[in-house]
Amino acid sequence: MxxxxxxxxxxxxxxxxxxxxxxxxxxxxxxxxxxxxxxxxxxxxxxxxxxxxxxxxxxxxxxxxxxxxxxxxxxxxxxxFKSQGNKLIPDSPAEQAPMYQRMFEGLTFYEKLSNSNPSRLFNTLELQNKGSSRSLFVYIFSFYTDAVIYYNWFVPEGERHDSALKRNKEALVTELKLWEGYLQKLGSGSHLAGPSFSLADVTVFPTVATLFRFGLSAEKYPKLGEYYALLKERPSVKASWPPHWLENPKGQDTLKDM
Amino acid sequence: MxxxxxxxxxxxxxxxxxxxxxxxxxxxxxxxxxxxxxxxxxxxxxxxxxxxxxxxxxxxxxxxxxxxxxxxxxxxxxxxFKSQGNKLIPDSPAEQAPMYQRMFEGLTFYEKLSNSNPSRLFNTLELQNKGSSRSLFVYIFSFYTDAVIYYNWFVPEGERHDSALKRNKEALVTELKLWEGYLQKLGSGSHLAGPSFSLADVTVFPTVATLFRFGLSAEKYPKLGEYYALLKERPSVKASWPPHWLENPKGQDTLKDM
CATH class of the missing domain: 3.40.30.10 (Glutaredoxin)
Structure with a gap:
């Protein structure tokens, strides 16, 4: 304990x-x-x-x-806690290298998701409409990336808003294709850095889960879909599933055309 | 070799x-x-x-x-290469914890620097004035954070430009004070995570060096100045000093009032 x-x-x-x-x-x-x-x-x-x-x-x-x-x-x-529970860093160089690599690419993946998710933007705009102060709005988003803050702050007009969202979405699609390709190469039933579950999965799975919650299509991204289906049944993942996702199992479908 | x-x-x-x-x-x-x-x-x-x-x-x-x-x-x-050269991850939990913590805070530190450095902005604007395409400009900055790209893309007007720069600078000052405080607590001659040089220094020192190259005042930030002076004499740092910094030892003084 x-x-x-x-x-x-x-x-x-x-x-x-x-x-x-x-x-x-x-x-x-x-x-x-x-x-x-x-x-x-x-x-x-x-x-x-x-x-x-x-x-x-x-x-x-x-x-x-x-x-x-x-x-x-x-x-x-x-x-x-190296020898307690599951080993999360593999021993062999051949497995360690992709684990570290995917972990840190995972930060970029998360950033691209945060920038591209219009439902978060929507929440922000709602707050603004309620007359909340700028500082409140910044605080609420401070756990996402700065880019989201910038985006909202500087682009009040409809036209710019659309073009930025389009560009952010394109960047996310490029990113999604990269990860789909990584999983494709690893083959069926694989984890992110090879056959074993590792820190790469610990850090990147929450991003993948968020994508599917917001409607990402497992038909368009079958390898990511397969990975998501595999990991969401893992005991550690189930035990820590976000409680408000359990209450409302379906998020907005904002990423369905991605 | x-x-x-x-x-x-x-x-x-x-x-x-x-x-x-x-x-x-x-x-x-x-x-x-x-x-x-x-x-x-x-x-x-x-x-x-x-x-x-x-x-x-x-x-x-x-x-x-x-x-x-x-x-x-x-x-x-x-x-x-655990047993070759210098050990970069300390053994004791008491030293490991701050090492990991500072390493990852270092990503935020770097991001705040990238967002706040008007000389980078200046270079970008120069390129734009020379009629370079948007995509060129994005590529050149793609190794910095997305936020820099957004900043330039969405804020062509002088007024907004100034207010954004001001806000970015304030965010960097807040960040600088945090790191100055960390070093203050550790005492003179310390490295970023304690008495020993570690991965925290490997990853964060290049950010600190960039700050001083762009004119950060060691009088205003004496602990950071002391840390910079200590580390810049370290053989690994000297051997890898950016060659164009050697050719032009002084960068623009854009951060001197920070």
Whole structure:
């Protein structure tokens, strides 16, 4: 059990989900955890700021050790609990190299998703229409990429909005084809960096799951679809599935024509 | 010697520099390397695309293994050459945790720098004035963050330009204060994650060096200045110093009032 660990998290945030999957994989159930609301600005509460001066989720503490960045927490957990639960970094160079490579390409993948998802944009515009202040709007999106903030801030007009969205979508399609190709090469039933589940899956699966939640077509991207179907049944993934996705199993279909 | 390794790189690119420092630290001198020009679009040449379908630098190959993402290459080199050269990941949990944490905060630090550096913006505008196409301009900046691209694309007007630049600068100042505080807490002569040089330094130092090249004041940020002065004398850093910085030791003073 992991009673000396505390995780502050938000539902549906891929960075939070990464850490939760890693904790499950390392058999570290039973940690203290608190689900916070981005909408209520709870990621800027004193409770978070005490651990995380950036006011972001996840915020993670193990004893006196603080590791808030999601990738950092995943590396830390694997390193500190090497022989516990599932091994998340393979031994052989031939498997390690693609694992590291896909993990860090995964940051670009996540960024392209964040930039291209109009439902997030929609949420933002809603807030603006309700007369919320600019600073509120920035805070709410601070756990996504800066680019999303820029996008909304600088492009109020309809025309620019459309062209930017189109370009962002094209960038996401290019990215999706890359990952579809990676999986194609690896063959059926493979994980992201080879036959074994690894940190590459821990960090990138939440992005893939978000894509399908927002309507990505498994017919157009069959390898990603197969990968998603395989991983969503994995115990660590099921145990950490975003609770508001369970309540509302279907997100907006904003990515269906992607 | 490292004759089974090939690095394609660009001068002054922090991601490229990270890999070069790691190679030096692991005593992997003598690798094949080729300096390419972003301005001449050489990062989109067939030579690069053969290794790196994203057309980015660094592109790195070790035998048949390809690891292009700079953080991935640093992890890979440390893992494959653990007992060679300097140890870059400390053993103790107390040192490992801040190392991972600072490494990944370093990505945010780099992003804030990229967004805030008006000299890069200036170069872009120059290109636009010379009638270069939008796609050229995007390619040249594709090794920085998307946010830079957005910034230039969506904000042609002078007024918005100024306010965005102001906001980006404020975000960078906030970031600088965080890092100044981290170093302050660690005490004099420390490295980024504690007493020892680690992957945190390998990955974040190129950002710090870029800040000072563009005029950051060591009087305003004395701890960062001390850290910069310490690290720039380190053999691995000296051996990999960007060649065009040697030719023109002083960059534009765009960050001097930061």
């Amino acid at each position: 992991a009673q000396d660990m505390t995780l502050l998290w938000g539902s549906g945030s891929p960075p939070c989900w990464r850490v939760m999957i890693a904790l499950e994989e390392k058999n570290l159930q039973g940690y203290n955890q608190k689900l916070l609301s981005f909408e209520k600005m709870e990621h800027k509460s004193q409770e978070v700021l005490d651990i995380n001066s950036r006011g972001q989720l996840p915020s993670f503490k193990h004893g006196d050790v603080i590791v808030n960045e999601s990738y950092a927490a995943c590396f830390y957990l694997e390193s500190q | 490292a004759q089974d390794m090939t690095l394609l790189w660009g001068s002054g690119s922090p991601p490229c520099w990270r890999v070069m420092i790691a190679l030096e630290e692991k005593n992997l001198q003598g690798y094949n390397q080729k300096l390419l020009s972003f301005e001449k679009m050489e990062h989109k040449s067939q030579e690069v695309l053969d290794i790196n379908s994203r057309g980015q630098l660094p592109s790195f190959k070790h035998g048949d293994v390809i690891v292009n993402e700079s953080y991935a290459a640093c992890f890979y080199l440390e893992s494959q």
